[in-house]
Amino acid sequence: MKRLLLPLVLLLAFTAEAQVKEKKIRKYAETIKAKELNKKLSIIASAEMEGRETATEGQRKAAAYIENKFKEFGLQPGNGNSYQQVYPLYQDSITSQSLMINGAVLDVMKDYYLDASSATGNWTINNIYFTGTGMIDTTIDVKDKWVLTDEGRFAVLRSKIGWLRRNKAKGVIVVSKGLPAKERFNPKGRMSLQPASNNGFPYLTVSFSAASKLLNTQIDSAALSQLIKKDYSVDAAFNVVKTTLKLESTNVVGVLPGTDKTDEYVFVTAHYDHIGKTADGVINYGADDDGSGTTSVLQIAEAFAKAKKKGHGPRRTMVFMTVSGEEKGLLGSEYYSEHPLFPLDKTSVDLNIDMVGRIDPKYKGDSLNYVFVIGDDKLSSDLKPITDSINKTYMSMELDRRYNDVNDPNRFYYRSDHYNFAKKGVPIIFYFNGTHADYHRPTDTIEKINFKLMEKRAKLVFYTAWEIANRDGMLKRDIPLNVPAR
Numbered sequence: 001m002k003r004l005l006l007p008l009v010l011l012l013a014f015t016a017e018a019q020v021k022e023k024k025i026r027k028y029a030e031t032i033k034a035k036e037l038n039k040k041l042s043i044i045a046s047a048e049m050e051g052r053e054t055a056t057e058g059q060r061k062a063a064a065y066i067e068n069k070f071k072e073f074g075l076q077p078g079n080g081n082s083y084q085q086v087y088p089l090y091q092d093s094i095t096s097q098s099l100m101i102n103g104a105v106l107d108v109m110k111d112y113y114l115d116a117s118s119a120t121g122n123w124t125i126n127n128i129y130f131t132g133t134g135m136i137d138t139t140i141d142v143k144d145k146w147v148l149t150d151e152g153r154f155a156v157l158r159s160k161i162g163w164l165r166r167n168k169a170k171g172v173i174v175v176s177k178g179l180p181a182k183e184r185f186n187p188k189g190r191m192s193l194q195p196a197s198n199n200g201f202p203y204l205t206v207s208f209s210a211a212s213k214l215l216n217t218q219i220d221s222a223a224l225s226q227l228i229k230k231d232y233s234v235d236a237a238f239n240v241v242k243t244t245l246k247l248e249s250t251n252v253v254g255v256l257p258g259t260d261k262t263d264e265y266v267f268v269t270a271h272y273d274h275i276g277k278t279a280d281g282v283i284n285y286g287a288d289d290d291g292s293g294t295t296s297v298l299q300i301a302e303a304f305a306k307a308k309k310k311g312h313g314p315r316r317t318m319v320f321m322t323v324s325g326e327e328k329g330l331l332g333s334e335y336y337s338e339h340p341l342f343p344l345d346k347t348s349v350d351l352n353i354d355m356v357g358r359i360d361p362k363y364k365g366d367s368l369n370y371v372f373v374i375g376d377d378k379l380s381s382d383l384k385p386i387t388d389s390i391n392k393t394y395m396s397m398e399l400d401r402r403y404n405d406v407n408d409p410n411r412f413y414y415r416s417d418h419y420n421f422a423k424k425g426v427p428i429i430f431y432f433n434g435t436h437a438d439y440h441r442p443t444d445t446i447e448k449i450n451f452k453l454m455e456k457r458a459k460l461v462f463y464t465a466w467e468i469a470n471r472d473g474m475l476k477r478d479i480p481l482n483v484p485a486r
């Protein structure tokens, strides 16, 4: 009896202490309320933000709103005395172009389309080699030749274009059934972090009607597949002039300093940009993508800041970062990972939230109590047990890990900002609700958000961040990132 007494007292004391601790954490988690999430999202996904396209006024308004919230919570600026990390963006824009075949001027979008990544210049084409449809016979010599090919499947086309470039073809004309097209010509190319060099490749897409004029014979897709692979004499000229637009955007960073492990960091991230307006000026509100994640980051930051004010601040430094450029190719997070404000080897984890306000209509299971958890089986063997025990203690949600497989055809592991942390070796978890019909459409609006479910998901992230910020060690990095590049 006596021998048992001491451990029992200790056990009871320990359990009591754990319960007090648990109660305290729950108190701060309870400040993450559906009503509060709704209030913030109604601003982020409002018409005033114009769909938050990177390098537009709408994105800057969203950044200013987030910065003000971080200040209001009492977070410190993450970039010296600024809450914003500015980064440059470059975008090629076509200022003039023309295509003539047999002396006649053709119409853009009706007869032809020029990709903004195409090289600039003036070309006269007197001879063109037709490769046949589908894959190219790689024994042919295309050096200094203009090449005509079919569009076909995107993956095949991409590999053909790559092969033609590597083998020094002069340029390519692709015959596409996508022309004539209804939409207007968009002179702007992709944004990128570096200015594009003009070693680009002239790359022209033409309609079957334009191809018929070019070859002086009627061409449809059946005729194209029968056409002999050889050089053809043609009379064509095209001209393209571009300018490079220099733009900028920002990541918004708020910091809550830790108490005793101040030089170690826990990141909670989301992207605040979206895709702006459609060609016809209709706003893509991006309430779920990723207004929901941005709002969750704000609410989690507020909960941590409240805890700190009551003397329960986290041991590690919390960094709350909302990035832009995600929809342009994860550019804001890529810039961050190349220009980190805090050492990446001291960054214990990135918890990235991208789309947590909706229900995947195909979800089989408790659709009011689930989240897809992606990446917690990689980089650190600490992550999954933490997620599971936190969920068991506090949330009891269905954690669906089906997308953890890097060979999953959806490739979600590569498709949000956590990827840029993971590729630098920082353990990550990506929280996600799956897709739905309103994805990247003007109908991704706030009315369709399930705030009760979003609250649960944000709480799960909060508890996980709390645990990782307060445990004795950083997450160990004991699993190599054995996945192909994006």
Ligand SMILES: [Zn+2]
Binding pocket: 271, 289, 290, 326, 354, 355, 416
């Ligand atoms: Zn997104």
